[in-house]
Amino acid sequence: MFPTFEAIPAVDMQDGHVVQLVGGRRGTGTEYGDPVTAARRWVDAGAETLHLVDLDGAFEGERANADAVEAIVEAVDVDVQLGGGIRTVPDATRLLEAGIDRVILGTAAVETPEIVGEISERFPDSVMVSLDAKDGEVVVSGWTEGTGLDPAEAAARYESEGAGAILFTDVDVEGQLSGIRREPLEGVVEAVDIPVVASGGVATLEDVRTLEEAGAAAVVIGTALYEGRFTLEEAMAV
Numbered sequence: 001m002f003p004t005f006e007a008i009p010a011v012d013m014q015d016g017h018v019v020q021l022v023g024g025r026r027g028t029g030t031e032y033g034d035p036v037t038a039a040r041r042w043v044d045a046g047a048e049t050l051h052l053v054d055l056d057g058a059f060e061g062e063r064a065n066a067d068a069v070e071a072i073v074e075a076v077d078v079d080v081q082l083g084g085g086i087r088t089v090p091d092a093t094r095l096l097e098a099g100i101d102r103v104i105l106g107t108a109a110v111e112t113p114e115i116v117g118e119i120s121e122r123f124p125d126s127v128m129v130s131l132d133a134k135d136g137e138v139v140v141s142g143w144t145e146g147t148g149l150d151p152a153e154a155a156a157r158y159e160s161e162g163a164g165a166i167l168f169t170d171v172d173v174e175g176q177l178s179g180i181r182r183e184p185l186e187g188v189v190e191a192v193d194i195p196v197v198a199s200g201g202v203a204t205l206e207d208v209r210t211l212e213e214a215g216a217a218a219v220v221i222g223t224a225l226y227e228g229r230f231t232l233e234e235a236m237a238v
Helices: 035-044 056-060 066-075 091-097 108-110 114-120 153-161 182-191 205-213 232-237
Strands: 006-014 015-021 025-030 049-054 080-083 103-104 127-134 137-140 167-172 196-199 218-221
Touching: 006 035, 006 056, 006 232, 015 035, 015 218, 025 205, 035 049, 035 066, 049 056, 049 066, 056 137, 066 080, 080 127, 091 103, 091 114, 091 137, 103 108, 103 114, 108 114, 108 137, 114 127, 114 153, 114 196, 127 153, 137 153, 153 167, 167 182, 182 196, 182 205, 218 232
Parallel strands: 006 049, 006 218, 049 080, 080 103, 103 127, 127 167, 167 196, 196 218
Antiparallel strands: 006 015, 015 025, 127 137
């Protein structure tokens, strides 16, 4: 998984549209059109992985963009990772059998840590645990509920449970085009031996470079790409 550093475009979906939220807050999103069109655009630009998030699923606990996800899987020939509303082993199993390469577990992993091992035992390296941090604390349920968990300590725990990778999102800077914060990511990277994918706040190519230097195996980029701050080709060249 991620043998070399990757720039991964995000396709976050809400009500059937691509949406980028600010700071993870509902009602702050800017729409960027059709999810399948966006996915094809990024693959045509050279993406090796797509990062899909069902925002309705993240907030409500039930996936609401399944049709768009299925259409994307059928339309592209690259790795696809999906998060948002995946709460049970059967949920994850159906998605992995349907062509999703990695499932991203957030709330489910916090509430039932053993779910990570149960899925990984059947589908090795298929589970990415999402640790969304706000004010230094892991948050769940669409970034609305604190857990009291330290991100680095949580990452180490999920590695021991069988997680194939960690997705670390700095919610405090998510979607704001204000730049990244290196220190929180470094704490998570130092705590585990599995790949850590960084997300949140990327505004410049220098941010991408900094995250790679901090030890990230890949970076998920959303708003900066959709707003044309730089191209995916430029980010990949970094």
